[in-house]
Amino acid sequence: MKVTIDDITIEVEAGTTILNAARKIGGEVVPPAMCFYSKLPGTGGKCRTCLVEVAAGSTADPRPMPKLVASCSTPVMDGMIVKNKTSERVHEGRSAVVEFLLINHPLDCPVCDQAGECNLQDLGYEHGSVKTRYEEERRTFDPIDIGDKIKLHMNRCILCYRCVEVANQLTEKRVHGVLHRGEHAEISTFIEQAVDNDFSGNMIDVCPVGALTDRTFRFKSRVWFLKPMEAECDCKKCAGKVVLWMFGQEIYRVTGRKDQYGEIETIDDKTAWICNECRFEKKDLSKWKVIGPRVIDRHSVISQGKYETSITPSIKKIN
């Protein structure tokens, strides 16, 4: 099937979504995604940041689609023409969604552990406006501990449902979910029960914002002061392929290996989810075999000052 996204044509298999087709092309044409997670079937369609314009439905039926569609859940048709970066409507729609996502967000980035690797921060930087028009009181919740290792800041949550799917698909029993409705909807456990499962820590990795954070890492350091190192170990429960976030010889935290879209990488045809033991318990360097430094996108704040980039800094021209 041929699909054209922002004037770039690519051949994809039938049933591929627009977003995945765009990721095959890569670069600027990829719509941002806050709730879709390719490794978790059933996610997507909720945050509406990946809205794109379909200028022609297919070769057989070249009519444009009247509404913007969620690229993460719309399969491509042969001859479909999609506009992402090149569409003014998409730009407007996306900035509207970002505005909506931010009106109740506390914007407490200076004290949030997610800062520096937060999808919402990146999204706001790219599509947000400088000033808010929201004059009302923001919706607030108290932060709660769900289990002894995970902290939940509901204020920061954008209700992407990713952590719900992690609990559904990786653990045996889900004990947390979405309570209430509309603006009052919140992620919570049933009567503040602890989330205690070998793979529950992956909820932290999939969270696009700072709503779920690692209690063993809380307020220890900003992520951009740490050095991410790829490491592995023999683990019976999981693949044991992780990223160690180190300061000197000390391991501050352990996470899964995330790709450029913030998703856990697929290693040997399996999504490399890591178990709670690897994530929370093994903070001793002797337990790991360090492979080498993790390659970080040079645009990321995490890579600032740590790695030499292949591109020489542009020289400012003075006229």
Place this chain on the structure above:
Amino acid sequence: MKNRKLLLENVHIPGIETFDVYRKNGGYRSVEKALNSMTPDEVVEEVKKSGLRGRGGAGFPTGMKWSFLAKPEGVPRYLVCNADESEPGTFKDRYLMEKIPHLLIEGMITSSYALGANTSYIYIRGEFMYILHILEKAIAEAYDKGFLGKNILGKGYDLDLFVVPGGGAYICGEETALLESLEGKRGNPRIKPPFPAVKGLWGCPTVVNNVESLAAVVPIINDGGDSYAAIGIGRSTGTKLISACGNLVKPGVYEIEMGLSVEEFIYGDDYCQGIANNKKLKACVPGGSSVPILPHYLVTKTVSGEDRLMSYESLADGGFVSGSMLGSGGFIIFDEDQCIVRNTWNFTRFYAHESCGQCSPCREGTGWMEKVLHRLENGHGNIRDIDLLAEINKKIEGNTICPLGDAAAWPVAAAIRHFRDEFEWHVTNKDEAITRNYGLSKEPLIA
């Protein structure tokens, strides 16, 4: 002209809610006719011919919806009746189910036969618990008389019918959220495609129809699709239940022929008999809270000067600029004393409360609009808030998973379009806005 009634013709007969009385008055004839002399495809064809359009609000042709149903081998199909009627101003299904429950059950048997469904559900909202009991009693009677269960009328067709109560969420009236709820999950609308006709209840092909649509199948099969199509005007065929409320002399549920003029409906002696207390008409919401409001000068006449009729096309005449929608038939009338800002806030409060919270524009946008409108109504507004509201609802509209976002946005957009002066009055006369309604301060409106 005597108004013809098809659904509520026998509603006045005492004891019509029981099987015996209903049967004596010609009940269950459509089941006999369909099972004895028609194939399922012929029933579908008859409904197509009738031009019946979905009575839940969207007005999608029912026969066409039925023909979209996928029919893979070895997979069960389901018919689900959407009785989750909870739109403010709409109460027609409640009336129908309460007064004449067998009509719905008869319609469901005939429709299930047409679709080849052997299990069907009536999904009813939780607050209608007493109607659930009425329906269950009627279903038990139908089982008893051999119209439900195994081998109906000895024709080898089996059907089981269940009534399932919801938890009272408006969002469960959206068909995919309804199916989620029916499966026992949280009532969040599904991402479409796939549509329910392909993958619905428990992953099987499913048709979801409104109570009134299914009840209308009964007269269609009894008298033939052509004679049903002869009633009404243009593509709006048959009769429609209208639940009229607001400042009317005689509010209530009326069965009207499509094409009746709005003027006749509001002022006619057979219908609502005019505005209560000799007041003047100020505005009208013709199809339930989610459709655009019409100011008095656009209620009985369209912008081109033609009479406005009770039909899908005529009420939508002029698009969203000067028209509205027939919607679900929740006809709300406002007299000169009513405050449009307060009413808009009330509607928005409803949508903010009922948004499922799944997708961002609706979850955050409806709450935001509610807060801004609350501020305006209570005299804390700012003149730029009016433009802000218009901006917000433009950003919600069309960007959401299900139509609830649109439904929340349209009434606000229309209210600002037609009654901007009233919004501005709330900003400029803050003290008065708290103590009295805008309507009272205005010169009498010309009706």
